[in-house]
Amino acid sequence: MSSSSTHHPDDLAARREAGLERGANIGFNLDPVTGDGSLIDTPGVRSPLVLNNRTFHEITDIVCGYAENRAPRWWLPVFMASFTLAQIGGLFILYLVITGIGSWGMNNAVDWAWDITNFVFWIGIGHAGTLISAVLCLLKQKWRTAVNRSAEAMTIFAVVCAATFPGIHIGRQWMAWMLPPIPNANGIWPNFRSPLLWDVFAISTYGTVSLLFWYMGMIPDLAALRDRAQMRLLKDPERPVLTPLIPIRIDMIRARIYGLLSLGWRFSSRHWHRYEAAYLILAGISTPLVLSVHSIVSFDFATSVLPGWHTTIFPPYFVAGAIFGGFAMVLLLMIPLRELLPNFKDLLTLRHLENMAKILLATGSMVGFAYSMEFFIAWYGGSEPEVYAFINRATGPYWWAYWTMITCNVLSPQLFWMKRMRQSPAVIFLVSCLITIGMWFERFVIIVTSLHRAYIPAEWHMFHPTLVDIMIFAGSFGIFITLFLIFMRVIPVFAMAELKAVMPQASPHHHDDHHDHAAHAATGGAH
Amino acid sequence: MSHATKVYVTKSGEEIFGVMAEFKNPADLYHAAEKTRDAGFTHWDVYTPFPIHGMEEAMGVKRTILPVIVFVMGISAAGLGYLMQWWMSRDYPLPVQGKPYDAWEAYIPITFELGILISAFTALFGMLIMNDLPLWFHPLFNRERFLRVSDDRFVIAIESKDSRFDPEKTKAFLSGAGATHVEFVEQ
Numbered sequence: 001m002s003s004s005s006t007h008h009p010d011d012l013a014a015r016r017e018a019g020l021e022r023g024a025n026i027g028f029n030l031d032p033v034t035g036d037g038s039l040i041d042t043p044g045v046r047s048p049l050v051l052n053n054r055t056f057h058e059i060t061d062i063v064c065g066y067a068e069n070r071a072p073r074w075w076l077p078v079f080m081a082s083f084t085l086a087q088i089g090g091l092f093i094l095y096l097v098i099t100g101i102g103s104w105g106m107n108n109a110v111d112w113a114w115d116i117t118n119f120v121f122w123i124g125i126g127h128a129g130t131l132i133s134a135v136l137c138l139l140k141q142k143w144r145t146a147v148n149r150s151a152e153a154m155t156i157f158a159v160v161c162a163a164t165f166p167g168i169h170i171g172r173q174w175m176a177w178m179l180p181p182i183p184n185a186n187g188i189w190p191n192f193r194s195p196l197l198w199d200v201f202a203i204s205t206y207g208t209v210s211l212l213f214w215y216m217g218m219i220p221d222l223a224a225l226r227d228r229a230q231m232r233l234l235k236d237p238e239r240p241v242l243t244p245l246i247p248i249r250i251d252m253i254r255a256r257i258y259g260l261l262s263l264g265w266r267f268s269s270r271h272w273h274r275y276e277a278a279y280l281i282l283a284g285i286s287t288p289l290v291l292s293v294h295s296i297v298s299f300d301f302a303t304s305v306l307p308g309w310h311t312t313i314f315p316p317y318f319v320a321g322a323i324f325g326g327f328a329m330v331l332l333l334m335i336p337l338r339e340l341l342p343n344f345k346d347l348l349t350l351r352h353l354e355n356m357a358k359i360l361l362a363t364g365s366m367v368g369f370a371y372s373m374e375f376f377i378a379w380y381g382g383s384e385p386e387v388y389a390f391i392n393r394a395t396g397p398y399w400w401a402y403w404t405m406i407t408c409n410v411l412s413p414q415l416f417w418m419k420r421m422r423q424s425p426a427v428i429f430l431v432s433c434l435i436t437i438g439m440w441f442e443r444f445v446i447i448v449t450s451l452h453r454a455y456i457p458a459e460w461h462m463f464h465p466t467l468v469d470i471m472i473f474a475g476s477f478g479i480f481i482t483l484f485l486i487f488m489r490v491i492p493v494f495a496m497a498e499l500k501a502v503m504p505q506a507s508p509h510h511h512d513d514h515h516d517h518a519a520h521a522a523t524g525g526a527h
Numbered sequence: 528m529s530h531a532t533k534v535y536v537t538k539s540g541e542e543i544f545g546v547m548a549e550f551k552n553p554a555d556l557y558h559a560a561e562k563t564r565d566a567g568f569t570h571w572d573v574y575t576p577f578p579i580h581g582m583e584e585a586m587g588v589k590r591t592i593l594p595v596i597v598f599v600m601g602i603s604a605a606g607l608g609y610l611m612q613w614w615m616s617r618d619y620p621l622p623v624q625g626k627p628y629d630a631w632e633a634y635i636p637i638t639f640e641l642g643i644l645i646s647a648f649t650a651l652f653g654m655l656i657m658n659d660l661p662l663w664f665h666p667l668f669n670r671e672r673f674l675r676v677s678d679d680r681f682v683i684a685i686e687s688k689d690s691r692f693d694p695e696k697t698k699a700f701l702s703g704a705g706a707t708h709v710e711f712v713e714q
Contacts, residue, residue, distance in 0.1 A: 056576060056679035181615055189615035193626050193633040198640075205640040209647040216651050220577075224677035231674050263661035266668070267676045269560075269573035269582045271658040274591045276578050278654035281597050282647060289643045296636055500679075501577035508557035508579055 038349035082481035089475010109461035122162035128326020129155025134286035195299035223262035229254035307389035308450030317370035324363035325439035357422035364413030408438025544666035548706035559704035570689035605642030
């Protein structure tokens with residue numbers, strides 16, 4: 001927006017160095033393709049949130065383009081594959097409902113296994129979305145605007161996958177309506193002192209609030225898609241119709257559906273004022289909510305008397321692990337999209353990836369601390385079954401699961417102490433893969449290794465998954481990826497309004513102080 | 528019904544909703560909003576692709592009471608949620624785990640979750656109701672230029688129902704405030 005031609009030559013160099021301006025620059029290593037200089041360390045030059053000196057209009061074009069243009073060539077094959085996987089998973093769920101949960105590999109000792117492992121795995125993944133949208137919003141971390149929309153979408157899809165598992169593990173799935181306190185002919189109410197019931201309330205509240213938060217953030221962006229469709233119709237009323245027989249244009253459908261969903265949002269500042277208040281409230285209440293949800297999930301275990309489950313460290317340890325696993329999933333989705341979608345790298349810079357890698361390092365180390373603290377407390381508490389449970393985890397028949405977990409969750413993120421590693425998308429992607437595997441094993445280790453050696457040796461059993469176990473788990477990935485692929489084709493994957501608001505030219509004072517303090521513009525970040 | 532508002536019409540005979548003025552950037556818009564506020568207009572609004580920092584002050588908009596409403600609703604929902612559990616545990620006593628029926632500690636998680644749930648609904652729907660949304664039709668949507676607000680345009684619109692409104696004078700006022708383009712909006 002600001003006229004770069006009037007800048008002092010040094011200022012231009014600084015802007016190039018920061019990746020705000022295209023062109024050769026001296027002494028700084030830019031990514032030759034993207035001109036990504038967001039990793040800049042020069043004091044006084046703030047890392048830009050959007051690269052290549054994009055205007056507001058370019059942002060709208062780039063972001064809406066993902067939803068309006070033809071799907072990239074890889075989209076349909078990937079969609080078909082994941083949709084097929086989801087369907088197969090669905091068929092196995094049907095088989096499970098018809099046959100009974102005996103078709104899973106559980107037995108009298110190990111009566112929770114992959115079902116609850118998958119539930120905790122998915123619900124944990126969801127937590128990164130809320131963390132990015134709520135906690136980072138309260139902490140005024142502006143870089144969140146690059147990932148919040150897709151992370152929130154990921155949260156909702158992960159909650160969908162998570163909610164499936166407790167729903168189908170109850171045995172008589174048609175009785176699931178008895179989970180909430182619905183008045184019924186038997187005159188019975190649920191047990192409010194049970195953590196499993198707390199879970200029902202926590203998960204359903206979490207899913208609902210995430211959906212409301214996501215939808216509210218989306219209203220202005222849906223309105224932008226509506227207006228663009230309307231403008232195209234006005235500009236060119238003779239646009240091709242869908243089929244020769246039906247006189248409907250795709251933009252007519254867009255204008256209607258996006259119009260309906262955006263509720264007639266007209267970008268009024270009086271509306272924005274209340275909107276921002278509501279957004280801040282939602283961020284404020286989602287923050288304790290996200291902490292409560294995984295704490296309550298951990299109560300399912302912590303309030304029992306089983307060695308290995310009955311520990312007070314569970315709530316904070318579960319929350320840290322959830323954020324850890326969730327960020328890994330965000331990165332798993334975002335790094336390929338960065339490569340596959342045009343101009344994505346201008347909006348999601350290397351600095352954003354580096355920030356998330358740092359969060360992985362921090363939360364991974366917290367999880368590592370929790371693992372060692374469990375051992376310490378088991379020894380310090382002096383309870384024999386407790387000590388046995390932990391020694392058995394590391395050296396018993398499930399030692400391989402335990403050490404997979406340690407390697408993936410504790411050791412692999414330590415790579416990010418090295419700058420080179422946390423600045424390389426390929427390394428971040430690889431580590432995120434390992435973390436996702438490791439976090440699944442963490443839940444498996446907690447659940448199965450604790451159950452397979454309970455107090456009485458007579459109830460010692462191993463767990464062996466069946467095909468139904470495996471296919472339903474694979475199917476949940478199918479559901480997740482299918483939903484995400486649909487999301488990226490119909491909804492703006494970046495929160496455009498928020499992204500524009502953190503750009504330097506969005507400040508009402510940007511143009512005022514421009515003349516007396518030209519170098520100011522090079523700071524890139526907001527004032 | 529104190530007095531009938533004046534009705535203005537365009538040359539082609541259509542009723543005027545108001546005047547819409549476009550500004551180059553957020554800074555110009557901000558100053559123009561301050562001028563409009565100081566000129567004493569009441570029925571007017573600023574339209575921007577994203578919320579502009581400090582626009583409330585420039586427009587003289589009062590702080591919203593939405594947080595108070597959300598707080599009251601959230602606390603009430605939590606209280607009712609607690610009462611629900613307390614009553615249901617008496618209506619159908621479950622003698623399990625040797626815990627007393629009114630072990631209040633065990634009711635806290637659900638009390639908390641219900642408070643959050645209703646707060647979230649109140650925040651979203653309260654915001655929409657206070658903004659008179661959904662409102663799928665609005666005269667401004669008929670202007671092609673207005674549709675670009677969702678992209679990168681900055682607009683002030685003064686409505687004809689404002690007591691200080693006068694078609695030509697208001698148009699001149701907005702041009703004088705630095706607008707790059709001014710036009711009438713039909714009802």
